[in-house]
Amino acid sequence: QVQLVQSGAEVVKPGASAKVSCTASGYTFTTYDINWVRLAPGQGLEWVGWMRPDSGTTDYAQKFQGRITITRDTSISTSFMELTNLSPDDTAVYYCGVSAASGIDYWGQGTLITVSS
Amino acid sequence: NFILTQPHSVSESPGKTVSFSCTRSSGAIASNYVQWYQQRPGSSPTTLIYEYKQRPSGVPDRFSGSIDTSSNSASLTISGLKTEDEGVYYCQSYYGNTMIFGGGTKLTVL
Numbered sequence: 001q002v003q004l005v006q007s008g009a010e011v012v013k014p015g016a017s018a019k020v021s022c023t024a025s026g027y028t029f030t031t032y033d034i035n036w037v038r039l040a041p042g043q044g045l046e047w048v049g050w051m052r053p054d055s056g057t058t059d060y061a062q063k064f065q066g067r068i069t070i071t072r073d074t075s076i077s078t079s080f081m082e083l084t085n086l087s088p089d090d091t092a093v094y095y096c097g098v099s100a101a102s103g104i105d106y107w108g109q110g111t112l113i114t115v116s117s
Numbered sequence: 118n119f120i121l122t123q124p125h126s127v128s129e130s131p132g133k134t135v136s137f138s139c140t141r142s143s144g145a146i147a148s149n150y151v152q153w154y155q156q157r158p159g160s161s162p163t164t165l166i167y168e169y170k171q172r173p174s175g176v177p178d179r180f181s182g183s184i185d186t187s188s189n190s191a192s193l194t195i196s197g198l199k200t201e202d203e204g205v206y207y208c209q210s211y212y213g214n215t216m217i218f219g220g221g222t223k224l225t226v227l
Contacts, residue, residue: 037216037218039156044205044207044218044219044220045154045156045162045207045209045218047216047217047218050215059214061215095161095162101167101168101171102150102167103150103152103154103164103167103168103209103216104152104162104209104216105164105167107161107162107163107164110161
């Protein structure tokens with residue numbers, strides 16, 4: 001079965017960067033698109049960005065342009081989401097998700113990024 | 118771009134039926150697939166409906182999706198409510214490659 005395992009929680013200082021990994025199993029990694037979504041305290045789900053693993057093509061939400069990079073290492077079936085110049089407003093649980101059809105079909109367990117001095 | 122508007126909260130009793138709306142601000146609701154997700158506190162979202170009305174395997178048929186072009190909205194209906202259905206329900210659609218989420222509806226079953 002499809003499983004997505006994300007890296008552990010991080011506490012980072014304002015202005016620093018955070019990099020979250022998402023390791024896939026149970027399917028061929030390059031078959032399905034990967035989306036990144038976050039849930040900030042008191043807020044709703046927010047789309048962060050997307051990657052097509054076979055080509056490495058990416059697209060990012062406009063509000064994160066210039067601060068976000070999504071990459072992948074196909075040899076280890078892993079996608080990475082790096083967000084730079086973090087502020088306390090970026091404190092959130094970040095999820096990766098796989099899209100086999102429309103939307104997200106399988107979700108990772110989430111990674112809490114806390115931005116605090 | 119467009120906005121998906123959902124009611125903030127809904128309450129209903131166990132055993133009853135409840136429906137959530139998701140209204141698209143511009144462009145036709147039928148022009149891009151709509152999905153529905155459930156998120157319980159402390160858990161990852163789970164997918165309830167994809168492509169307006171399709172249920173992933175394992176999702177009970179108590180959950181159903183539809184669209185109404187006259188109101189430019191999608192709806193999620195849950196019948197035979199259970200206390201375990203409590204959580205936040207999000208609709209989601211697309212603008213190009215961009216995923217657009219509604220603000221979420223908090224369901225209380227009491």
